[in-house]
Amino acid sequence: MSRIQKTLAALKADSRQALIPFITAGDPRPGITVELMHALVKGGSDVIELGVPFSDPMADGPVIQRASERALAHDVSLRDVLGMVAEFRKTDAETPVVLMGYANPVEAMGYETFAQAAVAAGVDGVLTVDLPPEEAEDCAATFKRHGIDPIFLLAPTTPVSRIQAVERLASGYVYYVSLKGVTGAATLDVASVAAKLAELQSYLSVPVGVGFGIRDPESARAVAAVADAVVIGSRLVQEVEAGEAGLAARLTEFLASVRAAMDTARR
């Protein structure tokens, strides 16, 4: 069992849902990322999604685009991100870390080389936004061989045949994109999410996390009532964008309020 699988299974046994925050590695500067990761854990996070900066983040809204630009201004590379994870692992052997990004930086390193380096650094899962299951067979196999969970996206537009294609390749969890749009969009419709999740869960054996449009304790609680995990990204990146003063404490405090709200949603 992978670190992700163990973490999510333990939460499920306790009738709780996972809180999965996202920040972009190297934003606003490389030196602060590990400290922020620990702050996320302190706030009650169960899994960390760490964004790998990319020059052309097509699936992201302006907030996460700017985070990528700030990190790239410091030339933060995929190898640098792996270095940050390795540093984090020195003092946290428990919290799973998922890298989230686009295919090209991984392609450039090579899937095998990347998988070896990622495992050595302590990475647990990889979500490549622009690598749908049709093009991901080889890379998913490579990741699994190294014990990395390949995380896939599902969307409101995903038909049953594709849910089954994802089920064949996915492990760890799948990430349900709650709305048609880019990250940071503000129109979460909990009722339609709940309806689609019921359909997804009838085909999937892995837990389902929901992201896009979750920005406060209230929306997190609503999603936690129907999903296995709640992903929060743009809202946290906005906190980073607001400045470094007291940043770690602000992230911890915000996530603690989300955690508390989610735990009242216990099923």
Added chain:
Amino acid sequence: MNDKLRYNQPDARGHFGQHGGIYVAETLMSALDELRVEYEKAINDPAFMAEYRYELAHYVGRPSPVYHAKRWSELLGGAQIYLKREDLNHTGAHKVNNTIGQALLARRMGKKRVIAETGAGQHGVASATVAARYGLECVVYMGAEDVARQSPNVYRMKLLGATVVPVTSGSKTLKDAMNEAMRDWVTNVDSTYYIIGTCAGPHPYPTLVRDFQCVIGEEAKVQMQDMIGRQPDAVIACVGGGSNAIGIFHPYVEVPGVRLIGVEAGGHGVETGQHAAPLTTNAKIGVLHGQRSYLMQDANGQIVETHSVSAGLDYPGVGPEHSHLKDIGRAEYVAINDDEALKAFHDLCRYEGIIPALESSHALAHAAKIAPTMSKDQVLLVNLSGRGDKDIPTIAKLDGIQL
């Protein structure tokens, strides 16, 4: 005799050899699947194809002529240069061949809103034109840098009723406009048809754009036979994403003895790194904008900023079919620098009375480079993909003239 090349690309999932494919976020996968299915139905529907051909004949003005640039050929003192006059199409470039096809497809699919990305503005104008023609709402994404250097086209799009959105992220050029169009599409996928302007992007776009542009090469084959009784020794076209080139190359792929030469933007010179020539410089293969293909990138897989005097060639990637034609050795790819393209631009103005687009001037410059090394009975066919009216402010500025 069986020296005919057999060519049957792409495969069912849009792969041209090791290139192409579908690399997009999940939300768009079903839209692309719907497009693929509808496109296959449309091209097998005689009524659809008849309307497409009718529009090309009566709205665009096809067939575009082939013109023997006799005076320029004589001055160069070698091979005879023939020009396929896509600049004479309605809207002034080859782009409209594709936008008509895709707008008819959008209408067939019940989409009321179309979006497009544009570099030089030619595809934006061609999209705005057909949107007006078929009564569709049109939004065009254009890099802020290109908005500044192609101002006549920006105004043309507005006159045609389109909304032009300047894109200020990244390098503020074509690739960033494409990112923004993708973001719009993912948000409005139910109501919106995305008209991609070049033979790039996720499957089925590279195939669909190629098929709509192949009218260029199909006409040229008939016209060359009529004019000189044979096919040219080489066909030359500029390559940014590569739609005009694939349109004239593809019908020639299985014709032996015809060299296919794609001309990329050498910018300040490929040795300076400031260019847009991924094929010429053997860039690494990468994934961007929904496809795998040769791609200009740094050692960490970040896409690098490109440079070309011509906005339409200022793109770090290239359509997957060109990458495949390079791999199998059927087409060759070279680069022409800004200054060489500008000289060809001026020469065609002065010796033939034709103002070519800066993009097409790259193809002209390569013809001018190799013609003198060839004999007078050899023939080069250059795809004059667009007219240069839109470039007049750029040229004037380079010449130090205030208009």
